[in-house]
Amino acid sequence: MTLENQLINKNFFETYMVEKENLHPIRVLGEAYVAENQKESSDLTMIRFAQGEVYYHHKDYEAAIFKWENINNEFLPWARKNVADAYFELDLLSTAEDIYKSIETDSDVLKIEVLLQLFSLYIEKGKLEKAVESIKNAVYLDPDYPDVTNIARAFFEEHQDWQNAVELAVNESIRTESLSWFHTLKSYVLDGKTAKIEPAYFSEALTVLYKNDLRQFENLAAALWKSYQGRDLYFAWLKEFNQLMKKFGGDHTHTWNDLSALYHETYFDLINGKRLIRDLSHLIPLHLKNWVTITSPSYALVASASVLAWSEIFPSNIEAEAINEAEQIISQSGTLENGLEECFMLFQSIMKWAEEHDVLMGERFEWMVKELLDLNAQHVLIAGMSSSGKSEFVQELLGDSVRVENLSASVMYKDYDAVEMTEVTDESIRIINDFSEIRTGSDRREQIFVDYKMPFAYLAENQLAVIDTPGLSSSNKFRNDVFQYLHFADSLLFVLNANHPLSDRELDIVVKVREQAPSLPVHFLLNHLDVAGSEQEAVELMDDTISRVSTYFPKAKIFAYSPQYDRNEQLSDFSVFIKSMMEERHLESERTEKMLHYIRKSIKFLLDKRVEKENGLIDDINWNEEMLTKLNGAIHQLEDMEEDKIKSIKHSYRDIKKTMEDKLSASIPEILRNCAETIHEDSDFSKLHVQLNEEMNQRIRDHIEENVLPEFRLSIQDWIAASEQEFNESQAFLHEMGDSFNELYGFNKLTLSCDFRILEDWKRDADRLTHGGIQLEKANILLRYTPTQILLKSAGKIFGLIPQNKAMLHNKYKQFVENEDYREIADNITASFIQQFELFEKALDRDIKMFFQDPYAILNTTVEESHTIIANNNQALEDMRKNPEVYKNPLTLFELKLKQYVWMTNIDERVKQYN
Incomplete structure (x- = not known):
């Protein structure tokens, strides 16, 4: 065991146990301590260091700390580390942390061991960020240090720190070129832990793996590809990976089954019509070049056809080398299997797109195409x-x-x-x-x-x-x-x-x-x-x-x-x-040709529809603007007509009312004077003024009911009939106007019907006013206190009691009644009577407007509809002109697929045999 291993494991004391294994370490070290202490120049440091280890192993941490704190030779950094370990065991974590962080050493081993201890300490304290920092520093110092990368990986995985886990796997894959680390990286990819990482981050790892194991490279690349599909970084991945494949150049000793399938799936997903060509043009040429370079036999025909079709639609977009390779492949390939069904699927996708854009090819057209199957x-x-x-x-x-x-x-x-x-x-x-x-x-x-x-x-x-x-x-x-x-x-x-x-x-x-x-x-x-x-x-x-x-x-x-x-x-x-x-x-091949004919016809039809739709919008805008002018003109005509009818009908009514008013003002004084005939010598002159006042009012009421109102009733009936005639003329004009508009619209859009119920209301009101419906208040004719009246009333009361004075009073009363000026009272009575007819007159404006209300509403609503249609069409036209590719791009891509199928089915050759 090396010295570093002894220091790491705290087994340095075993150097004193040689040939003394049967003795307890404490005894051996104690005897060594005594022996060393007896020397003239003693050095007890190493023995103390060893004693601290023994105490540590026996959990006498205080004794161990005491021993290690007295170390001042080259073992000092290790002693400091051991002291911190002891405090760690005593659960004095802050003290241990301070000591660990204070250790200064040139030994990478000791540095890593300290970092590992800090890593464990921080986990214990729940300081995960510092734990991450410690383990990453340890890996950085020496990733080959025993178990350090495994510890790091286990920690990252346990705490679901996938960013650091992926970073570790990528770095170790590149550094070690070990397949096990590439497998680890691939597992992260498959679990979706890399989908938000920029694809360029994996380029170096893929490059290393490409040089070492093509099969594993394809597996990892395919996993990354699928992880990015449908996500924000998908295009970034395609760009990055295709640049890599261009650099690699492809290896024809390997059959690229998985990548060929992904190139195929991705290409057809990109050209499904949901994306604009401008967003694809920077991706697809290189994508196709790489596809045709590494394509497997099962995808060779479609890959080469895709290259040639794209180069037809977008010349000078694909490198000549790729085109030559595609031509060579397609010349050696057979025709597309199930070409008829494949073409029908393309036709269906076109029909679905057309339906989404409200452009229908017709039931008969679709029926014929289906029948070809x-x-x-x-x-x-x-x-x-x-x-x-x-x-x-x-x-x-x-x-x-x-x-x-x-x-x-x-x-x-x-x-x-x-x-x-x-x-x-x-x-x-x-x-x-x-x-x-x-x-x-x-x-x-x-x-x-x-x-x-x-x-x-x-x-x-x-x-x-x-x-x-x-x-x-x-x-x-x-x-x-x-x-x-x-x-x-x-x-x-x-x-x-x-x-x-x-x-x-x-x-x-x-x-x-x-x-x-x-x-x-x-x-x-x-x-x-x-x-x-x-x-x-x-x-x-x-x-x-x-x-x-x-x-x-x-x-x-x-x-x-x-x-x-x-x-x-x-x-x-x-x-x-x-x-x-x-x-x-070969019937199926010929039917495929026919299917392609109908696809080609569909695309042309839809392209023509784009122009037709734009022209249609322009025509529709112009037509609606013309209609708007006509509608506004019709509204002005209706306004003039309404104003004219109000003026004409009200004027006629005023004439009738004025005639009645004049006649009534003229007849009332005469009626009142004639009341003198009711005065007799035997009249009760004390009450005569009251009786005369009552008689006068009664005669005025009788005159109005028997003469004025019947005449007025006839005049009003004639006036209503004349108004009805005018209304009929207006309605006829409006019907003619509506018919003219409906002829322009091509259907019955406008029904300009007026409200003739107004006439029934007038008839009802006229009948009410002319058949006793008027309540005329009793007028104060002789009960007013004018000087003459006061005199007559007083005289009547005084002299009426004297018989010989009755003749004089009779003459005076009669004279007064016959000679009185009744103009003021006549005007008052007439004004009171006419007031109710004036209320009727005031309502005529509103009534006539109500008569024309519905035509107004219909015309104004139609004007608003025209404004809306014009605005919507202008917006649609602006959108079409601003983004013409939104409509045209999908059709261009459909045409691209059409050309692919033409290449794959060798249609041109079959056309020649019948010419």
């Missing part, structure tokens, strides 16, 4: 001129189970266990019972497709699905039905009439077919061959037709047919013909 029957599109006998031939194929009718829609007949008819249009897919349901009520018959399924024995035997299109007529340039389904069909069978086979019109149509679908095999059926007078003529007719067809379609096959020949024999021959049409053809 059914590889159990080849689609034969049968077309021909109306006079070709096409329908009769289709009837022969189907047998008597169904009647083939001349429809304006295309029909696909397909074998199925049960009868099922489906009408497929751009707007909907619905089950129908028979053809009659689709014959009427459609203005866009070329967009209707009928899927007719039922048990068809001949179709089942030959794995056929027959698409019967409407007959072509010479009056039409060409029928849309034929051209709409060229990429849905696997072959085109064009029916010719033997009377005039392949006319210029027919040739023109078939050439157009080839232009639009160059990969579609075109074959011909020569119908009504029985027109030939003899077998020789039939052979010559057939040869001439073959010669003419071969000039334009050298690979086309021709089948001769006649309804006059034996049906079973001809159908048997046609089965052979059908098989020959499919020779050396």
